Amino acid sequence: MDKIDFQKGKRKILRVIFGRTVLLVTSLLIQLGILIFFMVKLTEYTRYYYSIAIIIAILMLIYILNLDENPAYKLAWVIPVAMFPVYGVLFYLFVHIQPSRRLIDNRLQDIGYETKGYMKQDPLVMQELEKKDIRVKNFTEYMNRVGPFPMCKNSNAKYYAVGDDWYEDFLKRLKEAKEFIFIEFFIVNHGELWDTVLEILKEKAAEGVEVRFMYDGTCTFFRLPHNYPEYLESMGIHCKVFSPIKPVLSTYQNNRDHRKIVVIDGKIAYTGGVNLADEYINKLERFGHWKDTAVELTGEVVNSFTILFLQNWNITNKETEDVSGYMRDYKVESTGYIMGYTDSPFDYIEVGESVYMDMLYTAEKYVHIMSPYLILDNEMVTALDYAVKRGIDVKIIMPHITDKPYAYIVARTYYELLIKKGIKIYEYLPGFVHAKEFISDDKKAVVGSINLDYRSLYLNFECAAYMYDVDAVNDAEQDFQDTLKQCVEITMEDCKSYNGFKKFLGKLMRPFAPLM
Numbered sequence: 001m002d003k004i005d006f007q008k009g010k011r012k013i014l015r016v017i018f019g020r021t022v023l024l025v026t027s028l029l030i031q032l033g034i035l036i037f038f039m040v041k042l043t044e045y046t047r048y049y050y051s052i053a054i055i056i057a058i059l060m061l062i063y064i065l066n067l068d069e070n071p072a073y074k075l076a077w078v079i080p081v082a083m084f085p086v087y088g089v090l091f092y093l094f095v096h097i098q099p100s101r102r103l104i105d106n107r108l109q110d111i112g113y114e115t116k117g118y119m120k121q122d123p124l125v126m127q128e129l130e131k132k133d134i135r136v137k138n139f140t141e142y143m144n145r146v147g148p149f150p151m152c153k154n155s156n157a158k159y160y161a162v163g164d165d166w167y168e169d170f171l172k173r174l175k176e177a178k179e180f181i182f183i184e185f186f187i188v189n190h191g192e193l194w195d196t197v198l199e200i201l202k203e204k205a206a207e208g209v210e211v212r213f214m215y216d217g218t219c220t221f222f223r224l225p226h227n228y229p230e231y232l233e234s235m236g237i238h239c240k241v242f243s244p245i246k247p248v249l250s251t252y253q254n255n256r257d258h259r260k261i262v263v264i265d266g267k268i269a270y271t272g273g274v275n276l277a278d279e280y281i282n283k284l285e286r287f288g289h290w291k292d293t294a295v296e297l298t299g300e301v302v303n304s305f306t307i308l309f310l311q312n313w314n315i316t317n318k319e320t321e322d323v324s325g326y327m328r329d330y331k332v333e334s335t336g337y338i339m340g341y342t343d344s345p346f347d348y349i350e351v352g353e354s355v356y357m358d359m360l361y362t363a364e365k366y367v368h369i370m371s372p373y374l375i376l377d378n379e380m381v382t383a384l385d386y387a388v389k390r391g392i393d394v395k396i397i398m399p400h401i402t403d404k405p406y407a408y409i410v411a412r413t414y415y416e417l418l419i420k421k422g423i424k425i426y427e428y429l430p431g432f433v434h435a436k437e438f439i440s441d442d443k444k445a446v447v448g449s450i451n452l453d454y455r456s457l458y459l460n461f462e463c464a465a466y467m468y469d470v471d472a473v474n475d476a477e478q479d480f481q482d483t484l485k486q487c488v489e490i491t492m493e494d495c496k497s498y499n500g501f502k503k504f505l506g507k508l509m510r511p512f513a514p515l516m
Helices: 002-017 020-043 046-065 071-083 085-096 099-118 123-132 134-146 163-176 192-206 228-233 301-316 351-362 378-389 405-421 454-459 471-484 492-496 500-515
Strands: 155-160 180-185 210-216 238-242 261-264 268-272 289-291 294-299 337-343 366-370 393-399 424-428 431-433 437-440 444-448 462-468 487-489
Touching: 046 071, 046 085, 071 085, 071 500, 099 301, 123 134, 134 337, 134 351, 155 163, 155 337, 155 471, 163 192, 163 261, 163 268, 163 294, 180 192, 180 301, 192 210, 210 301, 228 238, 238 301, 261 301, 268 301, 268 462, 294 301, 294 337, 294 462, 301 337, 301 462, 337 351, 351 378, 351 437, 351 444, 351 454, 351 462, 366 471, 378 393, 378 405, 393 405, 393 431, 393 471, 405 424, 405 492, 405 500, 424 431, 437 471, 444 471, 454 500, 462 471
Parallel strands: 180 210, 210 238, 289 431, 366 393, 393 424
Antiparallel strands: 155 294, 180 261, 261 268, 268 294, 268 444, 337 462, 366 437, 424 487, 437 444, 444 462
16 A cells, blocks of 8 residues: 555656646746856956947937837836846847747737728717717727727627626526637636536537637646647637747747637627636635626627637637628617727737726716726826816725735835825725726726736736626626725825835835836
């Protein structure tokens, strides 16, 4: 018996030692070591060529300062380049000279050109919006130029205040699928949620329903096996891993697919903050009660989410896919309008942030916000400040129990600044807020995957639904008010009594937040 246990233990140790995660990390460390070795060797000559290094650093600083980029990003690079002329310049060049990024960007532009015919704006909608609210009409024109992302009529939304409620409807809709199911998520992990969904997808594939499933490559670290796509393919489920983690030093792997999209038969779509793991539906407790939100979309807007899914799905395809077979002329009764949109780190347009700021700049009464993170650039701080100075009620709900301590420490550096300006900040006492939403004036709401931090606004692929004058907006606001009752307001006294070391650490990390 002891011998058998010893053999089992030995095999387990060998699996860990030679597992993909250990091999991946080891490979990256070796490459990093080689890079550092050559950088150190280079420094041996800097005493002879230090003046040249300084000149190169000055030229690089001038170049960075003249870039058409966010000032916070410029500052994040100016500090290392100024402090470490050789290392800083080499690191900057390494980060920005990545041909894979340009290849993905070019492919996305090609796909966007190929599919833009299915994202045309209905001119009758524009005429209606001009009569209802010229500011919404102007916003729609902007989104059509940068997308295009059409505002859709004959569309409706159902709001979910917690992932638990979303889960029940999600399973029901999957079981009703007749033609195709498209699924795209950032996190997938084994448990009740995913195991139940997988069984349904397997059954649907056997029935002849086309099933496509895509998840982000970070899942291959600790959540899913490396060969999981082959396993799903054996069940008849078409599977892709977005940007698989590879043992190669490359910054393109910093741009993750953080989107959450489900499309069923071109008639139902889902988006929001919920991922395919048990903590999102409170079947597993990690950080207290998990507060998340989502929306079920029906009607014309579903076509937009079909296209958004297929755009990312086809990044790795060389041939153009005919997507016309997935478009549906499906309408539902609704008095309002909904827009589906996405944000790419390669288009140099911060679409997600622009939508949030538009709501702040055009609000008449209030803007209510939920976000798990609060790491803001100057533009967003200015927009929040402007809203408050116009008499707008701005409230932000944050988690009381965080999943990322470093992000919370940096977020706390903004609390005092925002409270002084008149913005009210609350923390959700029961646990963790993972919802990402803006609500304004009982008329507008955004629910999606876009956090209030640099990673979501600048580095990741994201998506959301913008809702105007639909019942789900009121449901979202009611949920905000209900959630507020479970929160504690953060005061100036709380900011002053916050741990001194954490304050210092947060201020130390804050200038580098754009690079995190």
